[in-house]
Amino acid sequence: MSRRRHSLIEGMRDVSPILIGVVPFGLVAGAAVVQVGFGLPEALGMSFIVCAGASQIVATTLFGDGAPLWLALGTALVVNTRMFIYSASIAPVLSHASARLRPVLGHMLVDQNYVTTMTRGRFREDVDVIPYYVGAWVALSGTWQVSNIAGALLGPMVPPSWGLDFAVPLVFLAMLAPTLKGTTSVTVAIVTGVASALLVPTLPMQTGLLVAIIAGIAFGAWRDGRPVEEAA
Amino acid sequence: MTPRALFWSLIAALAVGTWAMRSLPIMAHGRVPHPPWLERLLRHVPVAALTALVVPGSLFVKSGDAWAAAPARTIAAVLAAAVALRTKNTALTLAVGMAALWAGQAALSAF
Numbered sequence: 001m002s003r004r005r006h007s008l009i010e011g012m013r014d015v016s017p018i019l020i021g022v023v024p025f026g027l028v029a030g031a032a033v034v035q036v037g038f039g040l041p042e043a044l045g046m047s048f049i050v051c052a053g054a055s056q057i058v059a060t061t062l063f064g065d066g067a068p069l070w071l072a073l074g075t076a077l078v079v080n081t082r083m084f085i086y087s088a089s090i091a092p093v094l095s096h097a098s099a100r101l102r103p104v105l106g107h108m109l110v111d112q113n114y115v116t117t118m119t120r121g122r123f124r125e126d127v128d129v130i131p132y133y134v135g136a137w138v139a140l141s142g143t144w145q146v147s148n149i150a151g152a153l154l155g156p157m158v159p160p161s162w163g164l165d166f167a168v169p170l171v172f173l174a175m176l177a178p179t180l181k182g183t184t185s186v187t188v189a190i191v192t193g194v195a196s197a198l199l200v201p202t203l204p205m206q207t208g209l210l211v212a213i214i215a216g217i218a219f220g221a222w223r224d225g226r227p228v229e230e231a232a
Numbered sequence: 233m234t235p236r237a238l239f240w241s242l243i244a245a246l247a248v249g250t251w252a253m254r255s256l257p258i259m260a261h262g263r264v265p266h267p268p269w270l271e272r273l274l275r276h277v278p279v280a281a282l283t284a285l286v287v288p289g290s291l292f293v294k295s296g297d298a299w300a301a302a303p304a305r306t307i308a309a310v311l312a313a314a315v316a317l318r319t320k321n322t323a324l325t326l327a328v329g330m331a332a333l334w335a336g337q338a339a340l341s342a343f
Contacts, residue, residue, distance in 0.1 A: 021322040038239055045240065049247040054281065059246050063239060065294075072242055077249045082277045087257035088266045094258055106255020166305055166333055167326060169289030170312055174325040176282035177316035185279045192283040200288035201299035209284055216280030221273045 007127035011135025015116050019139060022053075022112070023147045025171045029056045030151025031164065036064030040152050047148035051110065051141065054175070055079045057168060058209070067206035075210040086114045093122045097130055105130070108137035110144075184223055192216030304336030 001009075026047070033043040033056075046056045055076035062072040086109055094105055113136045121132040158164045180186055195215045200208035233241070257264040290309030293302040312329030315321070 024322055024326045038236065042239055042243065045243040049243060050250055052250050054285070055246060055250065058285070059242055063242055069238060069242055073245050073249070076246050079277070079281045080250045080253055081274050083250065084253040084257065085266065085271055085274045087254050088264060091258045091261060095261060102259045103255050106258045107251055109254040163333055163337070166289065166308070167330065169286045169309065170326050170329040171322060172282050172285040173309065173312055174316045174322040176279070176286055178320050179278050179282065188276050188279045189283045192280045193287040196284040196287045197291055200284070201292060212284040213280045216283065217273055217276045220276030220280065224272050
């Protein structure tokens with residue numbers, strides 16, 4: 001087997017344990033598009049062209065709740081700003097890629113691919129990191145597209161009385177839990193939680209979500225900048 | 233514009249914006265300026281965004297433009313949070329949360 005092919009397969013293999021966690025999230029994202037009144041093409045547009053789960057759900061539900069376009073877009077983009085830092089931090093690892101390949105590698109930068117490549121792939125002597133990264137994305141993206149399609153097809157069959165919309169906060173909760181490390185992140189979560197509970201139902205035009213997120217980010221940056229005796 | 237066309241323009245704009253944030257530093261070989269203050273701000277994005285997406289949906293249900301307290305959802309979310317913190321397992325969190333919601337709804341409607 002060529003080294004490139006081996007690397008590709010190893011990338012797929014290293015993300016395989018986390019693929020199962022992607023499925024419920026994809027189902028929810030696909031179902032959300034149908035719930036606001038669109039169909040499979042729009043669900044695929046979101047999952048394939050955007051390919052960033054949290055922002056897909058945010059944009060879709062805000063749009064469905066009647067938010068103006070700029071707000072649905074702005075809130076979803078704020079959710080994705082983390083990818084800018086991922087991109088800056090993974091750039092040296094992918095520096096052997098040709099200029100033509102780099103815009104494509106950028107599109108492949110999803111949370112799980114970033115984490116797997118940065119924590120495992122780049123340290124492995126037996127793989128080339130670029131095909132490894134591509135392989136990880138192929139597995140993740142394949143799972144993502146299929147689960148989004150399944151969500152769009154199966155979502156409408158679930159009766160509203162089951163309260164399936166509650167699956168949205170639940171999948172975000174499952175994603176939130178591993179990020180709560182250290183007192184700073186816990187206090188950011190508390191401040192953002194209180195702000196969102198107060199602002200999301202009250203601020204006009206669905207602006208509450210964006211304001212609460214920005215308040216939480218600003219609080220975290222302020223807390224980091226404050227001189228404290230014990231570093232969190 | 234029809235709602236469908238509007239939604240497609242949202243998809244397109246979100247795709248372009250997201251692609252730009254993902255790709256520009258890689259394309260520029262990591263030479264896009266990302267000063268420490270920006271990194272410090274963006275480090276908090278995941279926790280803040282996810283919390284703001286969890287909390288309102290765990291406290292309220294929305295029907296039309298009205299928000300109402302949803303005790304069954306709140307209890308279910310607390311149970312699911314305990315599972316999420318302990319196991320870090322998405323499918324299990326989802327299963328426990330939904331099962332708790334259905335149990336809670338059945339219990340509340342029995343009174």
